[in-house]
Amino acid sequence: MTAHLTSQAKLRVPLLSALMAVSIVAAAASSRTADPLASWNDAPPKKAIVAFVEKVTRPDSPDFVPPAERIAVFDNDGTLWPENPVPFQLAYALDTVRQMAAEKPQLREDPMVQAALAGDFATLLEGPHHDGLLRVMALTHSGMTTEEFPARVEKWLATARHPRFDKPYDQLGYQPMQEVLSYLRANGFKTFIVSGGGADFMRVWSERVYGIPPEQIVGSNARTKYELRSSGPVLIKTTDYLFINDKEGKPVGIHEFIGRRPIACFGNSDGDKAMLEYTTIQNPRPSLGMIIHHTDARREYAYDAKPKSSGKLVEALEDAPKRGWVLVDMKQDWEVVFPFEKRQEHPVR
Amino acid sequence: MTAHLTSQAKLRVPLLSALMAVSIVAAAASSRTADPLASWNDAPPKKAIVAFVEKVTRPDSPDFVPPAERIAVFDNDGTLWPENPVPFQLAYALDTVRQMAAEKPQLREDPMVQAALAGDFATLLEGPHHDGLLRVMALTHSGMTTEEFPARVEKWLATARHPRFDKPYDQLGYQPMQEVLSYLRANGFKTFIVSGGGADFMRVWSERVYGIPPEQIVGSNARTKYELRSSGPVLIKTTDYLFINDKEGKPVGIHEFIGRRPIACFGNSDGDKAMLEYTTIQNPRPSLGMIIHHTDARREYAYDAKPKSSGKLVEALEDAPKRGWVLVDMKQDWEVVFPFEKRQEHPVR
Numbered sequence: 001m002t003a004h005l006t007s008q009a010k011l012r013v014p015l016l017s018a019l020m021a022v023s024i025v026a027a028a029a030s031s032r033t034a035d036p037l038a039s040w041n042d043a044p045p046k047k048a049i050v051a052f053v054e055k056v057t058r059p060d061s062p063d064f065v066p067p068a069e070r071i072a073v074f075d076n077d078g079t080l081w082p083e084n085p086v087p088f089q090l091a092y093a094l095d096t097v098r099q100m101a102a103e104k105p106q107l108r109e110d111p112m113v114q115a116a117l118a119g120d121f122a123t124l125l126e127g128p129h130h131d132g133l134l135r136v137m138a139l140t141h142s143g144m145t146t147e148e149f150p151a152r153v154e155k156w157l158a159t160a161r162h163p164r165f166d167k168p169y170d171q172l173g174y175q176p177m178q179e180v181l182s183y184l185r186a187n188g189f190k191t192f193i194v195s196g197g198g199a200d201f202m203r204v205w206s207e208r209v210y211g212i213p214p215e216q217i218v219g220s221n222a223r224t225k226y227e228l229r230s231s232g233p234v235l236i237k238t239t240d241y242l243f244i245n246d247k248e249g250k251p252v253g254i255h256e257f258i259g260r261r262p263i264a265c266f267g268n269s270d271g272d273k274a275m276l277e278y279t280t281i282q283n284p285r286p287s288l289g290m291i292i293h294h295t296d297a298r299r300e301y302a303y304d305a306k307p308k309s310s311g312k313l314v315e316a317l318e319d320a321p322k323r324g325w326v327l328v329d330m331k332q333d334w335e336v337v338f339p340f341e342k343r344q345e346h347p348v349r
Numbered sequence: 350m351t352a353h354l355t356s357q358a359k360l361r362v363p364l365l366s367a368l369m370a371v372s373i374v375a376a377a378a379s380s381r382t383a384d385p386l387a388s389w390n391d392a393p394p395k396k397a398i399v400a401f402v403e404k405v406t407r408p409d410s411p412d413f414v415p416p417a418e419r420i421a422v423f424d425n426d427g428t429l430w431p432e433n434p435v436p437f438q439l440a441y442a443l444d445t446v447r448q449m450a451a452e453k454p455q456l457r458e459d460p461m462v463q464a465a466l467a468g469d470f471a472t473l474l475e476g477p478h479h480d481g482l483l484r485v486m487a488l489t490h491s492g493m494t495t496e497e498f499p500a501r502v503e504k505w506l507a508t509a510r511h512p513r514f515d516k517p518y519d520q521l522g523y524q525p526m527q528e529v530l531s532y533l534r535a536n537g538f539k540t541f542i543v544s545g546g547g548a549d550f551m552r553v554w555s556e557r558v559y560g561i562p563p564e565q566i567v568g569s570n571a572r573t574k575y576e577l578r579s580s581g582p583v584l585i586k587t588t589d590y591l592f593i594n595d596k597e598g599k600p601v602g603i604h605e606f607i608g609r610r611p612i613a614c615f616g617n618s619d620g621d622k623a624m625l626e627y628t629t630i631q632n633p634r635p636s637l638g639m640i641i642h643h644t645d646a647r648r649e650y651a652y653d654a655k656p657k658s659s660g661k662l663v664e665a666l667e668d669a670p671k672r673g674w675v676l677v678d679m680k681q682d683w684e685v686v687f688p689f690e691k692r693q694e695h696p697v698r
Contacts, residue, residue: 215608224601225601232631251575256570256572
């Protein structure tokens with residue numbers, strides 16, 4: 001019996017070795033062909049991402065971080081997809097006000113509705129609390145159930161097109177950032193959106209567009225109200241206890257929803273400065289902070305201190321060198337910006 | 350060359366078959382011995398859990414639920430661990446007030462601190478907003494950073510003992526519920542705590558005790574305040590925007606933090622009624638609602654309408670038959686309550 005087993009064992013070793021060798025060759029071949037960050041040019045930002053991921057995931061690395069603590073946070077507007085000519089959620093709000101005013105003409109008596117219909121942003125943004133904008137957001141984002149709201153957003157997404165790129169908004173996720181999301185997840189990271197946008201708005205499409213489930217969305221939000229109706233339980237969206245998940249609110253939102261410090265943070269404006277600080281300054285774990293700098297007027301947009309309708313990038317840009325935050329120059333560092341560019345370059349025949 | 354490969358292939362087949370046969374036998378043996386719900390008696394609640402899990406996970410089942418939507422929510426106090434003689438977080442608050450009063454005697458001038466030191470719950474709970482209790486919670490749960498607070502809780506946990514069971518509090522997770530958590534996760538569920546307890550308090554030990562990470566804790570919370578100090582960024586715990594995640598607040602918290610309806614919900618008091626409703630009534634997905642009924646005065650406690658110091662169980666008990674919520678009779682349905690009972694029954698010699 002022992003002899004028999006031994007002879008089997010002897011046979012097995014070279015066979016398994018051969019099988020393993022084949023697997024290793026296959027894996028090496030596939031890793032040669034499948035660069036996980038293929039849309040990034042071979043420049044410092046790409047190298048910084050790969051070096052960071054390798055450092056925190058190699059079990060023998062002094063900088064190894066256990067998978068449970070591999071939290072990566074991403075701003076959305078301007079970081080994962082464009083924020084011009086207006087942030088997409090604002091486009092939704094303006095389109096919806098237009099539709100509501102057509103259905104209920106008495107709404108046109110509201111001066112803020114008039115301003116929205118006229119595209120008069122100066123009036124909407126007047127005052128320290130931007131009352132006009134808040135009125136438009138309240139009209140379009142509250143008063144309905146948490147099941148009605150996503151149905152409306154889906155309906156809008158199905159027909160609305162970006163005015164410049166003439167694509168559905170949800171097809172405009174930046175290709176290089178999609179690759180970062182996938183690459184981090186393949187390396188045991190949990191990816192979260194931490195955005196000033198509305199959580200309920202983002203949750204409608206975040207799983208489909210970025211592979212990020214609703215429970216990993218940290219965004220602006222307001223309290224809902226529970227009711228048990230004869231048709232079943234509902235939650236009504238209100239504007240009570242409005243929380244704006246921006247600037248100093250971002251680390252606050254991160255703590256409230258995630259409960260631990262991220263080790264990687266991607267942003268593009270001063271609205272992300274506080275979460276970049278929270279991620280990278282005196283973090284007992286190694287960390288990576290990255291700023292997407294919009295430098296490409298031809299393929300996307302070029303702006304920082306003077307954005308069209310979103311937060312400016314001045315202070316975070318100034319702090320980047322002393323904080324060690326890596327700047328991504330979209331024009332220099334991204335081989336393609338949008339997925340549809342990629343398809344045009346390699347057409348399927 | 351072809352002949353050589355073929356002869357290798359011929360050799361490989363019986364060897365691999367033999368290896369596979371060994372694995373299958375081993376797996377069958379282990380599934381016979383390892384009942385995932387071993388601490389549950391073979392009664393209706395155990396059968397209901399297993400039937401539900403099989404129904405939603407079998408790919409050919411008409412009730413199949415994709416893994417991303419397998420959200421299970423658990424109340425904590427009285428559902429995953431005891432809530433007597435007082436909820437453990439209250440024990441922490443009272444012990445901490447005692448220690449603070451010893452360090453800063455002027456605190457004793459506060460009548461609510463006096464009531465806490467005297468164990469005078471009637472005074473602490475007086476008034477519609479339980480001002481005394483809130484004062485004690487504010488004293489012990491705010492004013493420090495989000496790094497100092499967990500350090501204090503850890504220190505307390507390391508020495509505090511439950512007055513009746515004489516064990517560290519974090520060793521009192523109910524063994525049968527630990528098995529439910531593991532069983533659900535092994536079947537692709539994401540498990541969340543949805544508790545009236547403080548999120549920051551639970552996050553200190555939830556991963557170690559229940560295998561539930563901080564980002565899957567939905568609890569009562571208040572806003573933190575971000576500061577960039579010379580020592581690094583901090584978040585200061587405040588009592589602003591206090592949100593009590595109980596009763597109608599539970600579905601509200603579930604929507605805010607998770608963003609989709611759970612398909613399984615476990616609770617033990619009327620504080621869980623709204624989330625049981627939200628999980629089970631008119632849910633387009635199949636669902637399971639379960640109520641832990643404290644019926645075992647010998648091994649744990651027996652109470653429902655008249656709890657010692659926690660929420661009562663009256664309305665949810667009344668609604669259970671018409672809602673199809675499964676009642677767990679702790680005395681009848683649980684073979685053991687605590688992990689340490691199990692060790693006593695099968696001592697290692």
